[in-house]
Amino acid sequence: MSETDDALALAKRSGLPSEFLYLRDAFPRDRWTAKLDETAAFWLQMHASFRGHQAHMDGLVSQWRANGDAAALHRQLIPALQSFLQHLDGHHRVESGRYFPMMRRIDPKIGAGIDLLDRDHDAIHETLEALFQSGLAFHQAVTGKAPDAADKANRLSDLIDGNARPLLRHLEDEEDIVIPLIQLRGLHRI
Ligand SMILES: [Fe+2]
Ligand SMILES: [Fe+2]
Known part of the structure; x- marks a missing residue:
């Protein structure tokens, strides 16, 4: 991986580089409110639900850290985590497998983005x-009533904490490319 790529790694960057922002410049966020293309609006809705999922899990982790109740954490977090993993994995498959190739054809200039x-x-x-x-x-x-349940809870909690920043970064950066591209170019032009 080149140095440039590395600086843009999800764990490191704080936003998209300017060369990938021409779409958002043409259709800035303050215009994303009314009359959005249906697919673009649905995309934002999906992203809002992932932000909500992450915030919900963050809240459960904070409660666990405050009260040390591993049984309560287990009861609430495991179903939330399962649903989060399933939905996010499905969402990424549709994006990388279906929409991204379409977008590359519609606007080849955004290929590197x-x-x-x-x-x-x-x-x-x-x-x-x-x-x-x-x-x-x-x-x-x-x-299994294992004695190390609290250790396992801490390990999982750390991972959930660590997931928040890169996930939110990705959602925002993706929106800056995808929402204006759909709105300005349309997905059915090709
Ligand atoms: Fe994505
Ligand atoms: Fe997405």
Whole structure:
């Protein structure tokens, strides 16, 4: 990986570089409110639900850290995590498998920006895999009444904390490319 790519890695960057922002400059966020294309509006809705999922899990982790109730954490967090993992994985598959290739054809100039978003998906996928394994380990520790359930809860909590920043970064950067592209170019032009 080149130095430039590395500086743009999801874990490091604080936004998209200017060369990928021409779409958002042409259709800035303050115009995303009314009469958005249906697909663009749905995209934003999906992203809002992932932000909500993450915030909900962050809240459960904070409660756990305050009250140390591993059984309550288990009861609430495991179903929330399962749903989050399933929906986010499905969302990324549709984006990388269906929409991104379409967008590359519609606006070849944004190809490198789409490459960046695809790399984000790979990075997030690794985290989702770790969250799945850690969630399973916590679940098994609680149901098996293992003495290290609290350790497993802490490990899972750290992963959930660590997922927040890169996930939110990706959602925002993706929107800056995808929403104006759909709105300005349309998905059915090709
Ligand atoms: Fe994405
Ligand atoms: Fe997305």
